[in-house]
Amino acid sequence: MTDDRRPLIALLVVSAIANIGTRVSAIAIPWFVLTGTGSATATGLVAAFELLPYVLVKALGGPVVDRIGQRKVSLGADLASALVIGAVPALHLLGLLSFPVLLALVAVGGGLRGPGDNAKHTSVPLVAEVAGVPLERVTGLFGAIERGSGLVAPGVAAAMIALVDAPGAIAVTAGCFALSAMVVAVFLPTSFDRSGPGTECPETAGGYLARLRAGFSFLLGDRLLLMLVLMIAVTNLIDVAKTTVLLPVWAQRGGHGVGSISLMLTCMAGFSMVSSLLASWLGPRLPRRLTYFGCFLIAGPAPFVVLGLGWPVWSIALVYCVAGFASGFLNPLLGAIFYERIPRPLLGRVSGLSDATAWAGMPFGGLVGAGLIALVGLSPTFLLLAGGYLLATMIPGLLSAHLFDPPGPAPAAPADQDVSASTAGGSASRPRASA
Structure with missing residues (x-):
């Protein structure tokens, strides 16, 4: 075709x-x-x-x-x-x-x-x-x-x-x-709709609660997906703490003004967009484990460390540019892993549950940031959260690095066998359980 x-x-x-x-x-x-x-x-x-x-x-x-x-x-x-x-x-x-x-x-x-x-x-x-x-x-x-x-x-x-x-x-x-x-x-x-004749399959059969439970079971049963979802939940919370509390306090106490916050976020977003475009070209050829470890090491803890050490604004902006460039490679990589491991009949459930879990801590990020500043001060808070970011991102990579590789091609099915439901999710040879 x-x-x-x-x-x-x-x-x-x-x-x-x-x-x-x-x-x-x-x-x-x-x-x-x-x-x-x-x-x-x-x-x-x-x-x-x-x-x-x-x-x-x-x-x-x-x-x-x-x-x-x-x-x-x-x-x-x-x-x-x-x-x-x-x-x-x-x-x-x-x-x-x-x-x-x-x-x-x-x-x-x-x-x-x-x-x-x-x-x-x-x-x-x-x-x-x-x-x-x-x-x-x-x-x-x-x-x-x-x-x-x-x-x-x-x-x-x-x-x-x-x-x-x-x-x-x-x-x-x-x-x-x-x-x-x-x-x-x-x-x-x-064809993206599945409400017509012949589209029913075991994963979409049963009542609402049974189908929702199937999504939970799939997510909980896949070690890599579960660890990545929990990692994203932690890093989202830390990022919200930085953006909503730590950066404004840093800008105010240091006399840098609100323009410095805009400068950092623009540097991050702009260079991230550039590297996302590069990832769309180079992505299939990039080594997944090296990309994961290297980009998270640069994009995650580095901005927190330089803010905590009190570097000049211009040098922090440069670090944000480099961090933004590294971060642009991560979402394409993580997205590909998620989509490869989730079979098509379960895409909505597992993706929805994953996204909701990843967002669950975000409303509390500001409270965590403010609480840590009150307890230990601004600079130690930056360094503590840098350590938390490093720990959260490295654990899934260290414990499940071998699962990052793309799945192999599915074995050929007999000519008379209907495989429309079982292979609709992608190229993996088995059912597979954002960021």
Whole structure:
């Protein structure tokens, strides 16, 4: 069969639209609340009302993605998100948007985005298979889009808020969801849906709880995946502690100003985007274990160490550039490992549970950072978290390094045997249990 790259290109476009739209709303909605109420507490409450349903529904919605299919879930979630998010500026214009109504809308929007994001993420190995492109190359392209969105979205959000105010920027976000749904409907193949005749298989059979339990069992039964998920949960918590508490305190106490924080994060994101593009080209040829150990050693502890040692701002910025470059190779590598080890019928469940677990500690990162500063001071906190980062990332690599290698090709099946369910997940010869 001729390789078809149209679904891959379409999903890349959808990913860019969704990432930019989501990041714009993450700026526009809090700004809308803060300027409207003057309350930092209300602003934080809105963020919590969006994040909690997002994590919960992403974890619990995996069986729905696996049962219905990535295309239908993504299409339905995007259309519903366009209506829900679009209701915020519409009700505001009509004078009907009370704060409880806003909380309800952002909670529903967060709940819809969970399975929608899950469906898009788990479409990656499907479009790679249809296109005949190595997974590392595809995950590198998606990593570059994610990093690039992080670079351009703040400027886009600021420009739109200046031009059409925050409600107008929120309306544009709703338009992004509608556009994403249109691209999904037109360009993603219906073969990504599994609700038609002949698509039932043992992994998608049974009730909701049985299917959710199958996802848990698969994740718990794969040592490498479980260790990587727990590692990402720890490093996410540490990264949130640095971004939300440690960097602002460092900038304030050192007299560096808020511009220094923007400089560090821009250096990290920009160089990470460049290396993600390189990973999409070189990924299949990179040695996985060496890439994992080397890049995590540079990208993880190094920025914490130089901040803790009190290096000058210009030298810390250089370290952030190098760390960002190293980090861009990691997500494509980890993504390829996850997609290789998870069979297609379980993609939604295992991916949703993995992502929810990886996010579980993030709400507590700021509290951990503030608590450590109060206990031992700022510089020791940077160094302690550098050690924690090193330990968390090296343990999976040391204990499961042999599992990093790509699986071998599946053995040939007899000509009269139906293998559509068992081989749909990829090239591994057995069922396989983000970051």
